[in-house]
Amino acid sequence: MSTATDERTTARRGKAPAGERLADWADGRLGVYGAAKYGMRKVFPDHWSFLLGEIALFSFIIVLLTGVYLTLFFVPSMAQVEYHGSYVPMQGQLMSEAYASTLDISFDVRGGLLVRQIHHWGALIFVVAIFIHMMRVFFTGAFRKPREINWLFGFTLFILALFTGLTGYSLPDDLLSGTGIRFMEGAILATPVVGTWIQMLLFGGEFPGHDIIPRFFVIHVLLLPGLLLALVVAHLILIVFHKHTHYAGPGKTNTNVVGMPFFPVYMAKAGGFTFIVFGVITLIAGTVTINPVWTIGPYRPETVSTNAQPDWYLGFSEGLVRMMPGWEIVLFGDYTLNLGLLIPLGVFPAMLVVLMLYPFFESWVTKDTREHHIAQRPRNVPTRTAFGMAWLSAYFVALVAGGNDVWAINFNLSINAITWFCRIGFFVLPVLVFFLTRRICLGLQRRDRDKVLHGRETGIIKRLPHGEFIEVHEPLPPAERYKLTAHEQPRPLSLPPAVDENGVERKVGPLEKLRARLSRGYYGEQAQIPKATAEEYREITSGHGHH
Amino acid sequence: MKKLSARRRHPLAALVVLLFALAATGGLYAALAPAGEAQADASETSIAVEEGKKLYLVGCATCHGSEGQGTSDGPSLVGVGAAAVDFQVATGRMPLQQPGPQAPEKPVVYTEDQIAQLAAYVASLGPGPAIPAEEEYDPQAGDPAVGGELFRLNCSQCHNFTGQGGALTDGKYAPDLTDVDPRFVYEAMLTGPQAMPAFPDTVLSPENKRDIIAWLDAVNTEKAPNPGGFQLGGYGPVSEGLFAWTFGIGALIAAAVWIGAHTAKAKKS
Known part of the structure; x- marks a missing residue:
């Protein structure tokens, strides 16, 4: 029956075009139709x-x-x-x-x-x-x-x-x-x-x-x-x-x-x-x-030669060595441990491994086993963002230390001063950057909340009949409001009550306590500003809005 | 003999021995000392020395002492030679503007004649290296390949492989050698100014000094060819990495933003 159909089609339209015949030939041997149908319609989201x-x-x-x-x-x-x-x-x-x-x-x-x-x-x-x-x-x-x-x-x-x-x-x-x-x-x-x-x-x-x-x-x-x-x-x-x-x-x-x-x-x-x-x-x-x-x-x-550095991607390992004082220990009277190299060479992989294992650390802390396909905005996860920035600050301090001679000659600085700045900065800057980034993230969350509830500041100043000056706020379009409120705000893990309903003391391991603490760091009151809710929005826009 | 031994405890014996000793050393010195400087004391030179001394007393004596003997603020100039004066004063490093880790190069204060007079005066304080003659530092006469090898052995530790300069401890530095007058390069090697070690002729022969100058002339002057394009300062991987992180990835991210912002519009049906 199919033969009959084929014959009829061929008779009606003549021979198929060369491209189609080639594709047919390939499909019969490689299955390209299926692959192309899957691959060509594969969807990619647009974002730089x-x-x-x-x-x-x-x-x-x-x-x-x-x-x-x-x-x-x-x-x-x-x-x-x-x-x-x-x-x-x-x-x-x-x-x-x-x-x-x-x-x-x-x-x-x-x-x-x-x-x-x-x-x-x-x-x-x-x-x-x-x-x-x-x-x-x-x-x-x-x-x-x-x-x-x-x-x-x-x-x-x-x-x-x-x-x-x-x-x-x-x-x-x-x-x-x-x-x-x-x-x-x-x-x-x-x-x-x-x-x-x-x-x-x-x-x-x-x-x-x-x-x-x-x-x-x-x-x-x-x-x-x-x-x-x-x-x-x-x-x-x-x-x-x-x-x-x-x-x-x-x-x-x-x-x-x-x-x-x-x-x-x-x-x-x-x-x-x-x-x-x-x-x-x-x-x-x-x-x-x-x-x-x-x-x-x-x-x-x-x-x-001076200015002898590796290419930039290994510059931080060079920097770790340049920052490290040339300590050494002589063991048993004749075995020298060169700490000046040994410690930086331990810190170098450690810094990378921290980054490698971070996803597992975070899922351990948050106990989150769901699938996630929506990328987050960094401000909505202040603790992770702050941790990442702290890591980057340590990385870049080491990178600067790796080029200390080039910085010194170009900015007329003392190389010793740069080295000391880096030695101290390697420990102090990540801490400062961590708290600063969290603060900035929370500030941005507050701004998002304000924008959703009160609209965008237009910069237009209006004078009211009784003399008061106000700035006109323009409400955001619904799509923008959705974007700013779409993120989840999980509650931190809480430990079960110390005593169960029968008055028996509950055993909670120290690891579990640590996890609860870290979870508060991620999702506690200090780590996220409650996002604007639909009720709040309705209340503010229900007519007696002040501006 | 007996007479001599009898008088050796005479009160004046020590004086006589001293006189003999002085006569012997003085005579030997007069006979063996290098004759050049001592005899070249022609009238023209002594006028230059005199003028130089006047300039010296006004501009230099505060730190280097009234006789060039040095003070707590400046080193002795006895024996540094005319080459050192020519290098320090003709590049503007001296007179020092302010105390610091190192005297920087700056606009020259004295005229050429005055510098020559100062050099003549300081040279008169004690024998030292003279200002080199022009053919000694002619880059055309040197072998740049040998010079490059010597440069990497002796100079690049501080000045970087092509002489772009490098940092030393506590704010001191080895200066950039780009387009520095070959005379000053030669004098610097000869006298070892500031943090630099001296390379006298016994360490680095005059021909080798000229080779090094030829190398610098071949790779580190305005007219030296740059087959690869812009140099980024010639500092090696640090400036290259910085360029990749700014211009390189910057241009590509700009392109990514552009591509991300332009998308196909869905057909209105």
Whole structure:
């Protein structure tokens, strides 16, 4: 019967167009209709802050592409050669093949310098975008159930990006890279007991040896990018699976996604944005120098330069070391513990792990096991926002300490004063920032409440017949009022009464008490301003409103 | 012999021995001392020294002492040589405007002639390095590649790899070497002003000093080529990171806001 229908259709319309036949062919083998139907109608909500992750994704693609080009010319070898390329001020210098080939890429390979600069600028912007994207997810609570695993994926991507950056920074074997590797070697050696063993294993002998750059090359171009790529895919699959969060608004609920379909709107938007990201990075790379290895010079263990810093994303680890006093303890009379390095190298992962585990901490405190698909406004969760800002303040103090010499020379300050400011600031600023941020959040909540109940201040001053001056307030449109009142205001956990109905003392563990305390910190009276209710609004707007 | 030993306890014996000793050292010095400075005391030089002394007494003696011997406020100038005076005064570092961690470069107070007179006077206080001749610091005559290597070995710890300057302890600093007159670079190496160690000719030969000047000329002057584009101060990763965090991500977020604000309108049905 179906054959008959087919024949009739064919007879009526003639042969199907080539595109359709190709699609039919592919569908019969790949099932593209189903995938396209699912994928093309996939809805993404519109908001600029949801595009931050895309910046990271697109700059990652740029870095991958330019990296492939660079591997065609880079020689990952520490064998010494005499330079006879076209950069005159290096003529006749002894240098490793890695450094010489980087000079060749910069001066003798067509487009090499541009591609090198795109690669490096793209890498910096990649990590900046990851960082900002992560902050967006953190401050809007988009890490809550069901997205905790994806938060961990994203966090792991961040860490992998740091180490990909570190290994890439080390490859050209210029004075800065070498100093970075030396720093890393010192850090490894400071690890108690296993340090010297790891150092020998990694470097294949005494520093610098001949192995570290070939090894870093493999890690940088094969191992880490492979892991990054796999995790990026997993990250994106989970985004599609969970669906994207959206901000509260009329018609936007916890059970739907309001936005535009992938095809054609988001395909155009994301595609266009790819080109913008490419364009901006290429523009920067075409006009602004990054890592001018030709003036930095080849690395030799006996040379060093001031202003030797890692790229910004590891600047805070550098800062932690620069802040730390050079303490050391000698154990059993002959074993030295280098606390000056050991403590910063413990604080460095600890700061990151705190961020990684935060979603689990918050869900433990709030006992919240529901799914959340509406992103929060940071002001409505003051304690989390304050914690995030405190973390950031500690992070940026460490970052400033990492560049203390550059700040000192540019602002005519004493480097010692900066170091002391950072030492004290690392402990004091987060506390101040925590309380300040909470205050500001509460103030903003009060303002939202006022806006809902009394409307927007128009700035128009009216004089009444009896001489009184008032400012005209314009009521908000209902959609705005909805946005400002859509958030939940949970009540804090309360411990059950200390004595049950039979007068028997109830046992409450100390952990449970701590949780109740923390929960009060999140949702107690001190942590949220009751939002405007419909009754309050009706009462105020029911005719005897004063203005 | 007996006569001598009999008189050795004579009250005047010590005096006689002293006279002999002085005559011997004086004679030896006259015979062996480097003759140049001592004999070049032509009348023109001595006029310069005299004029220089007058200037010195007005402008410098408060801190360096009336005879250049130094006080608690300023170091002794005996033996620093004309090169040190030329560097300090001709770059405006001296006379000092106010006490501080380090004397900064500032507009020059004295004329060239006056600086030469001051230098002549200070050189007359004791032998020290002279002002170098022009061919000694000609960047064209040096080898920049060797200079770069020497620079990274001896200078970049404080001045950064291309001489953009760097911070030292307690507000002291190694100044930016961009477009600094090669004469001053040479004199600074020779005399070790302020926090800088001196690199006398026994440590760093005159040819090597010229190589370093050639390196600076190749990478750190107004006319040095910048194949990569804007330099961002040449401070390395800190300024690069700052740029990525401001202009880089700033432009991209602006683009994101623009894209987020423009959306397809639903068809009115």
